[in-house]
Amino acid sequence: MRIHTRRIFSILLAAFLLVSCSEQDRPATPAPDSATLNFYNWEDYILLELITEFEKTTGIKINLYTYKDEDDILAALQSGLSGVDLVVVSDNIVLELQQAKLLQELDPVLIPNLANAKAHPYFFAPHGDEIVAAPYMLGTGGVIVNSEHVPDDANSWDVLWNPAYKGRIAMLDNSMDVINAGFKSLGYSINTEDPEQIEAMRDRLLAQRPLLAGYYDPVTIVSKMASGELWAAQLYNGDAMAAVESNPALRYFVPVEGASIWVDCLVVPRNAPHPDAAQRFINYLHDPSVMARNAEYLWYQPVNLPAIDLLPAEIRNAPEVFPPREVQNRCEHVEPISPESMRERLAAWAELRTAK
Template sequence: MKRLFSLLVGILAVCALLAFSANRLQTKSGDSGTKVLNLYNWGDYIDPALITKFEKESGYHVNVETFDSNEAMFTKIKQGGTSYDLTVPSEYMIEKMKAAHLLQPLDKSRLTGMSNLDARFTNQSFDRNNKYSVPYFWGTLGIVYNDKFIKPGEISHWNDLWKSKYRNDIMLVDSTRDIMGFSLVSMGKSVNTTNPATLRAAQHKLDQLSPNVKAIVADEIKMYMADNEAPIAVDWSGEASEMISNNAHLHYVVPSEGSNLWFDNLVIPKTAKHYDAIYAFLNFMLKPENAAQNAEYVGYATPNKKAKVLLPASIRNDKQFYPPSSTIQNLEVYSDLSPKTIGLYNDLYLEFKMHTH
């Protein structure tokens, strides 16, 4: 019994030592440390060299965790239990997070560099006066075409996709709002339409597109287009940029009549703890040289006008990814629609997919 007691004491001592060591380790590099920043970001959505640079300049250690959808990020933050300091939702998700009281307002007195941002990309409908968000990247939905099969200028509007000569030629990104959206725009309607009759008309028009649709896919679309598997695709600007970098025959066009303008934004979740680190990082990313480096690495458009000037001319003058104001003024940001309306969008899109296959 004595030996057993001694053994128990020994075990307890070892456990206490391990707990103390673990606590020391967590304090140094985990959620509860004071010299850390917990960043919850999309995968491969920041230049790793910038993380290293920030850590060296500021003395803060950055813990990066990634997500693959706005919805997954929303659920994780709503559940709580993890103290993220910054995350990167898209515009409609900011509306949803605000409604769920999951965001903290920015302390503008601690921010430097907001004046570096292009006024066209601030004060958007999803966050007036940027009370909660700092623009990170922006982009569009458009049409990718391969000049081995399609002459330049042959496709420049959404309605061009319905031409009978493109039978079995088009790949679509698998996205409800985007596919329903371009159909709505082709009818002269808003991408945020809520009228059921108009939405059904958009779905009926998509059904007429079915003979031209080769496939509805996700990330594979980049590989197929880079490998000349299809002449035409509908996808986002950042994905198009990656395709083009792998195939010089590919081009991207944003129809001038309208499309989606999307934003990803840095916000402070309610779980945040490390405010000095948060504002140090936001100010670091607002610096033109850092924003330019990040844009060159990621391939998406920067909302930082002073950073854009620092980009190579081949990038900053590329109207595929930095379209003129005449096109931008016709672009729309997605609104966070009601669950009932979103359900209708999803049902109609599913009907189109079933009709296509």
């Protein structure tokens, strides 16, 4: 089990910074070699031995570059970053990239294993007939608690607003995740554009602010939950499973009010120099045995039905990885919202970050 630091769509597009897995500076423009594949992914979000096996089998060299914030790669692609062949991004970012016509259509002839994903109920295909994204993994955003301090029947976002846990509560240091939690805790859709609901969300989160130990990245939350320093926190399910492995007193749940559910996707940028190699790698990853090994390592749900059948029972039966239907039904995907609504969210987040 590994920690996957996933930072879902936030407001500000940060200055672009990517770090390769070898910790060398990213080449400005990778060489146009047909036996090369330039792959951009979140940190620790693939079983590395799969890359080695693909290289040995195909002779295609994979250059892996990792990033910590999805906005970095979005900003880079929007500004015309060259040399990128394959990228892992969340479903809402796929929609933005497709609307900007920054993605190539995938060729089903080159990716026959994509049929293993299409049968999955959460197969993600953006609006329109063309397929520009191959699903990768599915996850949720919810709450992790320490059962030594929080009742076993706690199942609501309210636990993160409980004054009894003042100083022992943390939220993710991510604008959209925090804002989405504020909306869901009030029973609102995370995609609402109602000004009154946005104002209520702002007030709700401002009321929570004095109770927080802080806004932290997932790695810090995992560490502080495992050590007992925190008693309750917002977290992603795969990261939560890493924390539970370190401290059996911890428990993850999707709140009864609902939460976000997401599908990470593999996409090929419009100007990718090696699109065929990228699609060969997508096809390899969607081989059921390969996808199952990857999902077992990551503790996220693969969007690939035959792969699910190959997973160990421990993972298949884990509700944190495979939410029951009633849990899925109260979760929402993030959808694009208007610029005005985005500005209102930005203003609320800025106020939260400066509040005491």
